[in-house]
Amino acid sequence: MLRIYDTLAGKKKEFVPVHEGKVGMYFCGMTVQAEPHVGHMRVALVSDVFRRYFRYKGYDVTLVINFTDIDDKIIEKAEAEGVDYTAIAQRNIDKFMEFLRFLGAEEADQYPRATAHITEIVALVKTLVDKGFAYESGGDVYFEVRKFAGYGKLSKRNLDDLIAGASERVDIDDKKRNPEDFCLWKGAKEGEPSWESPWGQGRPGWHIECSAMSTKYLGEHFDIHGGGTELIFPHHENEIAQHEAATGSPYVNHWVHHGLVNLVGEKMSKSTGHFKTMEEISGRFPADVVRFYLLSTHYRSEIEFSDERLSEAGVAIKRFENLFRALVRNVGREGEGESAEAPSPDVSDLKQKFLGAMDDDLNTAQAIGYLFELVRALNSEMESGTDHALLRADRGVLRELLDILGLLQHTKVADESVPDEIVKMVQERSDARDAKDWAKADELRAAIEEAGYLVEDTETGSVARKAKG
């Protein structure tokens, strides 16, 4: 039974799809005011793994990730650079997509942008005004929080706490009836990008787009809505208010929030300049390493980002790569003569444990632990000369599970070819070793390494491969 934590319920709940056999998921992507950092990649990965696992379980999955492509900072940047706001947005969206591909995350089914859904947003705001939950004031439209009884149920706050906390920091805006009210529609200032509405030229507030776009693509009631924990309040709290006030019906079954990525113990944040861009990371570490690193902690936990952590992940990934390489030498490439034989009992057992971990709120950290046990099992089987057909079957299980996490995809088609020149040197070294001319053998090994290759003396002879990567 698949159980998934729900922030609203405050506990894990059995996953029961709204529509038989289908899963609808909406994750809050990024406000494309600046280039993506590692934190943004976590939502991409979490959503990717959720989708992969649901698919593995046989569901037909629809994944929607939005881009907020209009806000104060984007407008500011556009003005500073003297370009249209769409140029800033597009540039950062392109980067986001680029890093998604880098990480091996499949594209979502939809990437809706706020500015492409003004019609839906205006309609929703209008409904809220008509129903008395929102009011127009000086060209802006605000949601009147007091009118919505359930406000605070997601973030577990009550209005009095909010007002007490906010009183010191929030400027009193005389356009609002109450300090806790939030903006649905923002009247345009001179020269700002704007759209027509019943309340004059303006643009959407931040929260309203997600209510409008999620229901457009997934229906009024869908399965999973996710994002980082920092979005619980106010963003997701406000989304619930907007949706339930407008429709009178429940919004989503599972609110999924992943932990933040910290840098040296502190939140990565665009506003403080304290962050690592994906640009930097993708240039220094292989995709699998970054992916493994981000998945080796449960998605709801915070995760500390550091070079040391990534280096460790690199060592771990090598264990998998070494295993696949050894398996190719021993029993041939994947997909070549796979047998229909059943996997060994130990391997089957580990597979069940892996799936059990995934069923328990997508516990990838625990699941990866079983993956390592699987690696050891396969290495041991090779050492003890296990039947090739069985080894291939067992490898198939490992592959099946790695695919759920989207790891080690490149090893399927690993190009192990080396230049003739290197092959020749390896052969010469083998001859030298046969002649017990160790000095010459070592000299050749050094020369091969000099050329950027590593030699290993395996059970089936000496082989070379490209060093690093």
Place this chain on the structure above:
RNA sequence: GGCGGCGUAGCCAAGUGGUAAGGCAGAGGACUGCAAAUCCUUGAGCACCGGUUCGAAUCCGGUCGCCGCCUCCA
């Protein structure tokens, strides 16, 4: 100040009532001409104090420390 969360071996990280997965690092051993890879062996009683229980890392109360949210933010 209010709300939420966290504190497990040198480091990272699972485990949420029955005597602590896994990874990295370290140590010893096997294999190897040497190495690489691999395999085997090896480490903690779970921040602290008190309570509930036959039994707690796991539940309750308190203390200390850390983090997030309350303001744009994955």
